[in-house]
Amino acid sequence: MTPMGDPVPVRPPVRIANCSGFYGDRLSAMHEMLAGGELDYLTGDYLAELTMLILGRDRMKDPDRGYARTFLRQLEECVGLAADRGVRIVANAGGLNPAALARAVRSLTEKLGVAVSVAHVEGDDLLSRAEALGLGDPLTANAYLGAWGIVECLTARADIVVTGRVTDASVVVGPAAAHFGWRRTDFDRIAGAVAAGHVIECGTQATGGNFAFFARDFPDLTALTRPGFPIAEIHADGTSVITKHPGTGGAVTTDTVTAQLLYEITGARYANPDATLRVDSIELSADGVDRVRISGVRGEPPPPTAKVGLNTLGGFRNEMTFVLTGLDVEAKAGLVRHQLEAGLTVRPAEMDWTLARTDRPDADSEQAASALLRCVVRDPDPDVVGRRFSSAAVELALASYPGFTTTAPPGDGQVYGVFTAAYVPATEVPHTAVRPDGTHVDIEAAPQTLALADLPAPVLPDAPTPGSTRRVPLGTIAGARSGDKGGSANVGVWVSSAQQWAWLVHTLTVDTVRELLPEVADLPVTRHVLPNLRAVNFVIDGILGKGVAYQARFDPQAKGLGEWLRSRHIDIPEELLA
Template sequence: MIRVGNCSGFYGDRISAMREMLEGGDLDYLTGDYLAELTMLILGRDRMKDAGLGYAKTFLRQVEDTLGLALEQGVKIVTNAGGLNPAGLVAKMQEFAKAQGLTASIAHVEGDDLRERAQELGLGTPLTANAYLGAFGIAECLNAGADIVVTGRVTDASVIVAPAIAEFGWGRTDFDQLAGAVAAGHIIECGTQATGGNYAFFSEIPDLGRPGFPIAEIHPDGSSVITKHEGTGGEVSVGTVTAQLLYEISGARYAGPDVTTRMDSIELSQEGPDRVRVSGVTGEAPPPDLKVSLNTLGGFRNQMEFIVTGLDREKKVELAKSQLESWLTKRPAELRWEYSGTAKEDAETEEQATSLLRCIVKDPDPKVVGRAFTSVAVELALASYAGFTFTSPPGDAQPYGLFTPGYVPQDKVPHIAVLPDGTRVDIPAPEQVQALADVDEPALPEPIEPGETRSVPLGLVVGARSGDKGGSANIGVWARSDEAWAWLAHALTVEELKRLLPEAKDLEVTRYVLPRLRAVNFVIEGILGQGVASQARFDPQAKGLGEWLRSRHMYIPVSLLPA
């Protein structure tokens, strides 16, 4: 068994987490996930300003603080913090290791960056183009004695899967073992989301003040136990693990470069306090193509937010819209209004009597959505509706990005392990692949007799976790008892979801059923426009979408409601 901890779920996560994990208890490996679709755009802009950048600078600070401690304890560090420049990050780490009088074997993985070949591969001319590599290059570096391995774009779970490959000697066709490690990796990759963070039933967790980061104890057969350091905050339960398993997935098949994990095979059991066993995971051959993260600069955006208070709010909104649009000398390529009419009647405070009106503009020319736009908005201040004011002063136009996925055959993408001594090892593409396909929908449980029902928030009986998948969003909804599952599986259909979430009414929605997790997962196509960086929605990563769903009322059997 190996203990693999995680100390980062995103670029900007708790800076002290690496030290906390190294000082908190025994570990064999410490991993960190720093990359997301938006992060790649941020790193791409960094690299445009300075070709020596393109990596996660916070990771460099963390390792500079704790390298001596990690080496002393024999904890190996694996991370994707190399971003667009893993070799540059290695060079920086070697500099400060030498300055501290430390000897560290540092390796990296490259080959994911396809920007120079993007047109040749039919990917256009993006700012960044990075294929999602797998875990075998990292394992090669670990087998060569690396103390630290940094990568560019690999799948988030790969930094956790690789230590298990290195330790247990798994091969390319050990699909069940690889899939088990992918499940463990998917659970801990987002840090404290596995220990109670962003959890639907957070009020039930006794100590969420500062949740500890998760650990996966991975066994040679691919099974694992999810836990955390003793004495840290938060909780590891079947609920918190279920929530994270449902995060940013689609159907029963979870595709990766090394294995396709069958999410419908996963079994969870509470083994003890803060210990959840993950077992029964099966895997299949990976798909023939690698997914490629493509980011382009979409243009420039800006927005102004108007405060609308008191009486005649609808008339005030219409006046502001007509004035601003008619006063603009040049209309932006995209001009969109959002109105949150949340004001209360006869409110006891001014804030409760207020709604917000947003005007969002986008254009290829920063001048059109810069002062030319904001100055017109400001000119309305003394010439528009009663009580006119803003939430903040006008700002300059900001660049925004567009994310699109691409796909390239695995054998067209180099996968290179650069060992601590500089030796370059080519990692071959998997020989056995299998085209991805949906599974047949499983049988649903027998429906329960509803008996007396009551219109109450859905979240009284189910949990939910939502997130972004490019321009789409997923909402995983799970029940905490067999009875609630028997109701949920029949009650929460695609049609019912669209009724509860009118923003999805005209969008394509697919439901996937995962009986072993007592869960249904919905993928809502296009609700986020062209991805988080395009800022198409006020909640651009769909983090609150699941909680909105839980707040909506359905007629639920009284027998399922909490006392």
């Protein structure tokens, strides 16, 4: 940690903005951010676990591909504006091929006649060493690098830095560390930038997008037509203010920032290759309209291991959804299931059935009278889940339950991927900055590390005195955000007041969550308590099977899991509902 007497250089805050939260985000966002106000850096996060699988398949077709091509489309319109405004760009759009993207950027800027210097960061791709590192034979194997390759490129005066698989926050940490000249052991300051980076890396999720209380906080829905992308004003001591350009949609509030801080985390320690962020240390406070200050952040040395994301091709999948209308829904489901399974000459390796009772009795529309029966099949042989499965399903059209229909005709089997995370010693992962002049600089592993460990249980407020309650949805007072972590999911739940927090932390236990969400009743569930954020975070292992592309459930990324939890009814004290 930073020594207490270490002087902090007096420099103005650095303004670092985001223009992409995923591969496919708003194409115009780069121009909006550059034209909307003053910035020092513009960053973009284009990578996710599923994206790496998509890019891996791209690279199989063409070894010169494997990067986010939309980044080039954005640059074609915006690189001149960025150069004119002196805004430097850092993005992980390089995916599996950052060197190829850097070459493409140079070719583009030369064609446009815009004089900018381009650098890239590489070393994360461990595919050629996967077997030697005990990682098997995956399609992709990418370690999560930190920020210091970006720092080296920026110090070498690069205007555009593209990377492969760095952590989402690293594209923000790198510019901040380069701007202020932080040392690698300035863990509190680095962790502050990690927190800011985590808030803005998913774009408009920090400014009202996917926000639990949108109906309460945005009664005029036009305010959410196009939420503005977020900006982090990071100070030399690691504190920051999250904001957005004036006049843009959405809002930045302590609730929108809390929601994003809880997104896809585990416990009180949030590991990063440069510093471990103590999430339990974060303090949020309003700093004016659309301004939220993040302070009090503590950091620790990073863990000695590096996370490696592995994508493998798991086989082929297909699905059919049958529409069951009116009476005898359960019997209709039983009939078509029996018929389809009996009609398959070869049974797929996996066959999952899910009946969604979306029907209502005495419904006033046919749609409201209908339920959905979904059948998902997986097998190593594409023919088993393709032609054979589809033919068996189609043959039932005139021979099954009354009112037989499906949501779509059957198709061919599609390849699916399996994501797993592995860990290797950080010293085994090369990390190379390729400067604008083409020279390569090796970035050493962190000089100081600390293995992750559980923290002592935090001090909790006293449980509230029992009183009169009302049975209402949990979301009446609690917000939530959920997301995927490989085959697992997290659900972060928070409240706004100290009184609500005293009730929530004693009420929303693992057993309560298992009761409210029957789908997780038999799965490992871990609760993490974060008093500063008045939040509890639940990690549910195995709910997504073998990862997003496996599609074990109809919500394969668990994005709606938190909203399901909020919709469940629970006894809440009357005084908290006033």
